[in-house]
Amino acid sequence: MEKAKDVKLVILDVDGVMTDGRIVIDDNGLEQRNFDIKDGLGVVALQMSGVEVAIITSKKSGSVRHRAEELKIKRFHEGIRKKTEPYEQMLAEMGIGDAQVAYVGDDLVDLSMMKRVALPIAVADAVDEVREAAAYVTRAPGGRGAVREAAEMILKAQGKWDAILAKIG
Numbered sequence: 655m656e657k658a659k660d661v662k663l664v665i666l667d668v669d670g671v672m673t674d675g676r677i678v679i680d681d682n683g684l685e686q687r688n689f690d691i692k693d694g695l696g697v698v699a700l701q702m703s704g705v706e707v708a709i710i711t712s713k714k715s716g717s718v719r720h721r722a723e724e725l726k727i728k729r730f731h732e733g734i735r736k737k738t739e740p741y742e743q744m745l746a747e748m749g750i751g752d753a754q755v756a757y758v759g760d761d762l763v764d765l766s767m768m769k770r771v772a773l774p775i776a777v778a779d780a781v782d783e784v785r786e787a788a789a790y791v792t793r794a795p796g797g798r799g800a801v802r803e804a805a806e807m808i809l810k811a812q813g814k815w816d817a818i819l820a821k822i823g
Contacts, residue, residue: 657753658790658808658811660753660754661705661755661812662748663708663754664706664707664708665707665744666697666709667759667760667763668709669711669760670780670796671797673796674688674795675796686717687715689721692802694724699822702818702821703812706728708731710741711732715732729744758804759774759784760779760780760784764784769787775789775792777795777800778800
Protein backbone atom coordinates (compact mmCIF):
# COMPACT_ATOMS: atom_id res chain seq x y z
CA MET A 655 0.00 0.00 0.00
CA GLU A 656 1.60 3.18 -1.23
CA LYS A 657 -0.12 5.39 1.38
CA ALA A 658 1.29 3.29 4.23
CA LYS A 659 4.88 4.17 3.29
CA ASP A 660 4.59 7.72 4.66
CA VAL A 661 2.69 6.96 7.89
CA LYS A 662 4.28 8.53 10.97
CA LEU A 663 1.21 8.39 13.23
CA VAL A 664 -1.39 5.66 13.73
CA ILE A 665 -4.51 6.69 15.62
CA LEU A 666 -6.69 4.00 17.17
CA ASP A 667 -10.26 4.05 18.30
CA VAL A 668 -10.82 1.73 21.28
CA ASP A 669 -14.23 0.05 21.51
CA GLY A 670 -14.64 -2.16 18.45
CA VAL A 671 -10.99 -1.68 17.35
CA MET A 672 -8.70 -2.45 20.30
CA THR A 673 -11.56 -4.45 21.85
CA ASP A 674 -14.32 -6.56 20.37
CA GLY A 675 -16.80 -3.82 21.21
CA ARG A 676 -18.37 -5.59 24.16
CA ILE A 677 -18.36 -3.94 27.58
CA VAL A 678 -18.92 -6.18 30.58
CA ILE A 679 -20.47 -4.42 33.57
CA ASP A 680 -20.35 -6.32 36.87
CA ASP A 681 -22.78 -6.11 39.78
CA ASN A 682 -20.81 -3.18 41.22
CA GLY A 683 -21.04 -1.20 37.98
CA LEU A 684 -17.39 -1.75 37.09
CA GLU A 685 -16.65 -1.98 33.37
CA GLN A 686 -14.29 -4.51 31.85
CA ARG A 687 -12.93 -4.79 28.32
CA ASN A 688 -10.88 -7.49 26.63
CA PHE A 689 -7.71 -6.59 24.73
CA ASP A 690 -5.85 -8.90 22.35
CA ILE A 691 -2.19 -9.49 23.24
CA LYS A 692 -1.26 -9.66 19.53
CA ASP A 693 -2.70 -6.20 18.99
CA GLY A 694 -0.46 -4.99 21.83
CA LEU A 695 2.60 -6.37 20.09
CA GLY A 696 1.50 -4.59 16.92
CA VAL A 697 1.44 -1.29 18.83
CA VAL A 698 4.88 -1.99 20.30
CA ALA A 699 6.27 -2.90 16.85
CA LEU A 700 5.04 0.39 15.40
CA GLN A 701 6.64 2.33 18.24
CA MET A 702 9.93 0.41 17.93
CA SER A 703 9.98 1.42 14.27
CA GLY A 704 9.51 5.12 14.98
CA VAL A 705 5.80 5.26 14.15
CA GLU A 706 3.83 7.02 16.89
CA VAL A 707 0.59 5.49 18.14
CA ALA A 708 -2.27 7.49 19.63
CA ILE A 709 -5.66 6.68 21.09
CA ILE A 710 -8.70 8.90 20.72
CA THR A 711 -11.83 7.57 22.39
CA SER A 712 -15.15 9.11 23.33
CA LYS A 713 -15.45 7.12 26.56
CA LYS A 714 -13.45 7.35 29.78
CA SER A 715 -12.32 4.04 31.19
CA GLY A 716 -9.75 2.96 33.74
CA SER A 717 -9.06 -0.26 31.86
CA VAL A 718 -8.34 1.64 28.63
CA ARG A 719 -6.10 4.10 30.48
CA HIS A 720 -4.18 1.19 32.05
CA ARG A 721 -3.78 -0.50 28.66
CA ALA A 722 -2.48 2.73 27.11
CA GLU A 723 0.03 3.13 29.95
CA GLU A 724 1.09 -0.51 29.64
CA LEU A 725 1.75 -0.01 25.92
CA LYS A 726 3.50 3.33 26.61
CA ILE A 727 1.08 5.24 24.38
CA LYS A 728 1.81 8.86 25.23
CA ARG A 729 -0.83 10.42 23.03
CA PHE A 730 -3.93 9.23 24.90
CA HIS A 731 -7.16 11.22 24.59
CA GLU A 732 -10.30 10.00 26.36
CA GLY A 733 -13.77 11.46 26.80
CA ILE A 734 -13.46 13.17 23.42
CA ARG A 735 -16.64 14.12 21.55
CA LYS A 736 -14.97 15.79 18.57
CA LYS A 737 -11.99 13.65 17.59
CA THR A 738 -10.61 16.23 15.17
CA GLU A 739 -9.64 18.57 18.04
CA PRO A 740 -6.90 16.40 19.60
CA TYR A 741 -6.01 15.30 16.08
CA GLU A 742 -5.21 18.89 15.05
CA GLN A 743 -3.14 19.29 18.20
CA MET A 744 -1.12 16.14 17.45
CA LEU A 745 -0.43 17.23 13.88
CA ALA A 746 0.88 20.57 15.11
CA GLU A 747 3.02 19.01 17.85
CA MET A 748 4.53 16.46 15.47
CA GLY A 749 4.88 18.82 12.52
CA ILE A 750 3.10 16.42 10.16
CA GLY A 751 0.04 16.53 7.91
CA ASP A 752 -2.91 14.32 7.02
CA ALA A 753 -0.79 12.48 4.42
CA GLN A 754 1.28 10.92 7.21
CA VAL A 755 -1.57 9.59 9.33
CA ALA A 756 -3.48 6.31 9.51
CA TYR A 757 -6.68 5.92 11.50
CA VAL A 758 -8.28 2.61 12.53
CA GLY A 759 -12.02 2.71 13.15
CA ASP A 760 -15.17 0.64 13.22
CA ASP A 761 -18.27 2.81 13.64
CA LEU A 762 -19.98 5.95 12.40
CA VAL A 763 -18.24 8.24 14.93
CA ASP A 764 -14.96 7.38 13.17
CA LEU A 765 -16.01 8.60 9.72
CA SER A 766 -14.90 12.24 10.17
CA MET A 767 -11.39 11.09 11.02
CA MET A 768 -11.30 8.44 8.31
CA LYS A 769 -12.26 10.99 5.67
CA ARG A 770 -9.42 13.22 6.80
CA VAL A 771 -6.37 10.93 7.00
CA ALA A 772 -4.34 9.47 4.14
CA LEU A 773 -4.77 5.87 5.28
CA PRO A 774 -8.22 5.11 6.71
CA ILE A 775 -8.40 1.53 7.99
CA ALA A 776 -11.56 -0.35 8.97
CA VAL A 777 -11.69 -3.51 11.04
CA ALA A 778 -13.40 -6.48 9.41
CA ASP A 779 -16.58 -6.16 11.46
CA ALA A 780 -16.93 -2.39 11.03
CA VAL A 781 -20.26 -0.98 9.89
CA ASP A 782 -20.77 -0.77 6.12
CA GLU A 783 -20.19 3.00 5.91
CA VAL A 784 -16.80 2.71 7.62
CA ARG A 785 -15.67 -0.21 5.44
CA GLU A 786 -16.69 1.80 2.35
CA ALA A 787 -14.64 4.82 3.55
CA ALA A 788 -11.55 2.68 4.20
CA ALA A 789 -8.51 2.33 1.98
CA TYR A 790 -7.79 -0.96 3.79
CA VAL A 791 -10.14 -3.37 5.57
CA THR A 792 -8.55 -5.88 7.91
CA ARG A 793 -9.39 -9.57 7.72
CA ALA A 794 -9.43 -9.71 11.51
CA PRO A 795 -12.32 -8.23 13.51
CA GLY A 796 -11.88 -5.57 16.17
CA GLY A 797 -10.27 -6.79 19.37
CA ARG A 798 -9.14 -9.98 17.65
CA GLY A 799 -5.94 -9.01 15.83
CA ALA A 800 -7.09 -6.13 13.60
CA VAL A 801 -4.63 -3.65 15.12
CA ARG A 802 -1.78 -6.13 14.70
CA GLU A 803 -2.76 -6.71 11.07
CA ALA A 804 -2.83 -2.97 10.37
CA ALA A 805 0.55 -2.52 12.09
CA GLU A 806 2.13 -5.32 10.06
CA MET A 807 0.73 -3.92 6.81
CA ILE A 808 2.18 -0.47 7.55
CA LEU A 809 5.58 -1.79 8.66
CA LYS A 810 5.88 -4.12 5.66
CA ALA A 811 5.03 -1.23 3.32
CA GLN A 812 7.79 0.81 5.00
CA GLY A 813 10.30 -2.04 4.77
CA LYS A 814 10.62 -2.22 8.57
CA TRP A 815 8.97 -5.57 9.32
CA ASP A 816 12.10 -7.71 8.92
CA ALA A 817 13.97 -5.52 11.42
CA ILE A 818 11.13 -5.98 13.91
CA LEU A 819 11.26 -9.75 13.43
CA ALA A 820 15.00 -9.67 14.07
CA LYS A 821 14.59 -7.60 17.26
CA ILE A 822 11.64 -9.50 18.69
CA GLY A 823 12.24 -12.98 17.35
